[in-house]
Amino acid sequence: MNKLYNIHTVWLMLVLLTLITYCLSFIDTNGTAIMLVLMTVAFVKGVMIIRDYMGLKGVSLLWKIIMYGWLTVVCLVILVAYLLV
Amino acid sequence: MNKHPKPIPGDLAMWIIIFAELLVFGIFFIAYAIVRINNVELFNDSQLTLNRETGALNTILLITASYFVVMAIHALKKNLSKKSSHYLYASIACGSLFILIKSIEFQDKFSAGIDIGTNTFYMLYFLLTLFHYFHVILGLMILFVVALKTWKGHYKADQTHAMETAGSYWHMVDLVWIIMFPLIYVIR
Numbered sequence: 001m002n003k004l005y006n007i008h009t010v011w012l013m014l015v016l017l018t019l020i021t022y023c024l025s026f027i028d029t030n031g032t033a034i035m036l037v038l039m040t041v042a043f044v045k046g047v048m049i050i051r052d053y054m055g056l057k058g059v060s061l062l063w064k065i066i067m068y069g070w071l072t073v074v075c076l077v078i079l080v081a082y083l084l085v
Numbered sequence: 086m087n088k089h090p091k092p093i094p095g096d097l098a099m100w101i102i103i104f105a106e107l108l109v110f111g112i113f114f115i116a117y118a119i120v121r122i123n124n125v126e127l128f129n130d131s132q133l134t135l136n137r138e139t140g141a142l143n144t145i146l147l148i149t150a151s152y153f154v155v156m157a158i159h160a161l162k163k164n165l166s167k168k169s170s171h172y173l174y175a176s177i178a179c180g181s182l183f184i185l186i187k188s189i190e191f192q193d194k195f196s197a198g199i200d201i202g203t204n205t206f207y208m209l210y211f212l213l214t215l216f217h218y219f220h221v222i223l224g225l226m227i228l229f230v231v232a233l234k235t236w237k238g239h240y241k242a243d244q245t246h247a248m249e250t251a252g253s254y255w256h257m258v259d260l261v262w263i264i265m266f267p268l269i270y271v272i273r
Contacts, residue, residue, distance in 0.1 A: 007159075011152040015145055018266070022141035025271040038267050045263045053151045054256045055249075060090040063100070070107050074114050074264055081118035082272060085125050 010052045017041050032083060039079045046071040095250035103257045106220070110261045113216070114268060117209045124205055129273040131206035134199075139190055140270035143183050144262060147221075150179035151259040154228070154252040157235070164242035166235050173232035173248075176255070180225045187218055210269060217261060224258045227251045 021041055027034055050067045051057050093100055121128045157172035191214075194200070194207075201211040231251045234240065240247065 007155050014148045018141055018144045021267055021271055025137050035272060038272050042264055042267050046260055049256055049260045053155055054253055055094045058091045059093050063093055066104060070111055074111050077115045078118045078268060081122055085122055
């Protein structure tokens with residue numbers, strides 16, 4: 001990790017993204033755009049936890065596929081299910 | 086360029102457990118989203134009765150607890166076992182606060198006459214959050230054992246395996262909540 005992107009800034013970004021999610025909860029979240037933003041934020045937070053907290057950067061492709069694959073499938077299915085309504 | 090991928094942190098058996106747990110939680114999340122399709126109004130109205138402030142605070146607590154676990158591993162790698170145990174205790178404190186806040190939230194719902202049989206939303210709400218709640222308790226127990234052994238000096242700089250194993254489980258609990266917070270508390 002470089003000087004700007006390190007475990008401390010990862011924590012800070014995760015907190016800020018959580019606060020953004022919280023603030024967005026006060027907007028009427030029926031819209032497609034807001035739904036996309038919220039799920040993208042959740043996905044980005046998930047990537048940071050897998051990569052930087054779990055330390056999966058540099059591990060074999062199989063484990064990356066399993067972890068990022070789980071995150072992608074869950075976020076996509078939720079997104080599609082909500083946009084279908 | 087490194088030709089060989091680095092080994093997965095911690096014990097392989099724990100990662101198989103993590104994968105199994107993620108599959109179960111994933112099915113729960115997908116079930117929630119699909120069941121909602123035919124119960125949109127019920128889900129939206131019921132969701133508004135949840136406390137978003139405690140949901141956000143609990144997210145920050147879990148993120149911070151995970152951060153302290155990472156810091157504990159970094160400290161142990163420098164052979165600073167006392168400092169490492171202090172980080173783990175800080176992580177346990179954050180996780181315990183999560184449990185306390187969630188317990189109050191459950192108590193509030195029960196005292197308002199809301200339980201698992203109230204409606205479909207609350208059935209899924211209690212199933213998902215209680216399932217996660219017990220995982221947090223298990224994670225705290227694992228962290229406590231590792232923290233105690235670290236504090237007693239059982240681990241040296243080259244013995245991070247147990248802490249990485251415990252940490253991986255804890256991060257899984259965090260990862261699941263990262264999806265659960267927007268799903269249950271925010272998006273509608």
